[in-house]
Amino acid sequence: MTLRLPALALLALLPAAARAQEATQLSYAIYAAGLNVLVxxxxxxxxxxxxxxxxxxxxxxxxxxxxPVRIDSFAQGSWNGARPAPQRFASWGVARGKERRITLDYPGGQPVIRTLVPATEPDRDPVPPAQQRDTMDTLSAMAFLVRQVAQTGRCDGTVRIFDGRRVLETQSVTAGSESLSEDYRSAFKGTALRCDMRGRQLAGFQHDADEAEIRRVHVSHAWLAPLVPGQPALPVRVSFETRFFGSATAYLTQFGPTQAVR
Known part of the structure; x- marks a missing residue:
């Protein structure tokens, strides 16, 4: 199952201090064609x-x-100025009856594939090492967006993403503030900053795919707002494209503190 945007990478950042930290638990429901298709x-x-x-x-x-699809993932890293410096990304689960596992490490700041299941398909172009350089994982890319908004109040920036099989480039620009009205699918209503994103695939193309489709620019939108006064803005709604059910929107359904012990 392929999502056109790293839209499921919906957050965040972690202190290194070895003590209990208050984390934020967020839940989203993703709707397509009027149906809740993902949580x-x-x-x-x-x-x-x-x-x-x-x-x-x-x-x-x-x-x-x-x-049936169930995927778990995590990313961890540090900050190099305003940009993320990933250390490890891992994703595992089952999609359409097949086991999926990816592990990326970043020795020296560059991605190295430790695990890739299934292995690179023979009908997909391998990503040359030169195009893997200076990329980040999907979750770190969204963390970068959240940090940009927290530090500058804007979401302008460009990142290159390597997911173990493909390289994507996503450019985000600030579209301004919008008022999100009450919606039965969402726990949030109010003013949010809208970020418009344009993404395109650069490498790792499948041979049997529609070339015009996989090479075209895909447009998505994210709305970010503080959920607690004085705290950084987080995604409250994201609209994006998927390969299997077309246009989709993720709505924030629940949020609150949870205790994470380090």
């Missing part, structure tokens, strides 16, 4: 030096009955 749970912590993101998503409802 997402994330744990997020913010810190000045290090970060970690834990995220799980699964298909649900009728869609989940026919196409």
């Amino acid at each position: 997402v749970d994330s744990k997020a912590e913010f810190g000045p030096r290090d970060y970690r993101i834990d995220l799980a998503y699964r298909t649900t409802g009728l869609y989940g009955t026919f196409i």
Whole structure:
């Protein structure tokens, strides 16, 4: 199952201090064609030096009955100025009846594939090492967006993402503040900063895919707002494209503190 945007990477940052930290638990429901097709749970912590993101998503409802998917993932790293410096990314689970596992480490700041299941498909172009350089994982890319908004009030920036199979480039620009009205699918209403993102695949193309489709620019939008006064803005809504069910929107459904022990 392929999502066109690292939209499930919905947060955050983690202090390195070896003590109990108050984390934020967030849940999202993703709707497509009026149906709830995915649920997402994330744990997020913010810190000045290090970060970690834990995220799980699964298909649900009728869609989940026919196409069962359950993926867990995490990313951890430190901050190099304003940009993330990933240390490890891991993702594992089952999608469409097949085991999926990816582990990336970043010795010297560059990605190294430790685990890749299934192995690189023969019908997919391998990503040359030169195109893997200076990339980050999907979760770190969204952490970068959240940090940009927290530090500058804007979401302008460009990142290159390597997920073990493909390289994507995503550019985010500030679109301004918008008022999100009450919606039965969402726990949030109010003013949020809208970030418009344009993503395109640069490497790791499948031979049997529609070339025009995989090379075109995909547009998505994220709305961020503080959930607690004085705290950084977090994603409260994300609209994006998927390969299997077209346009989709993730709505924040629950949020609150959870205790993470380090």
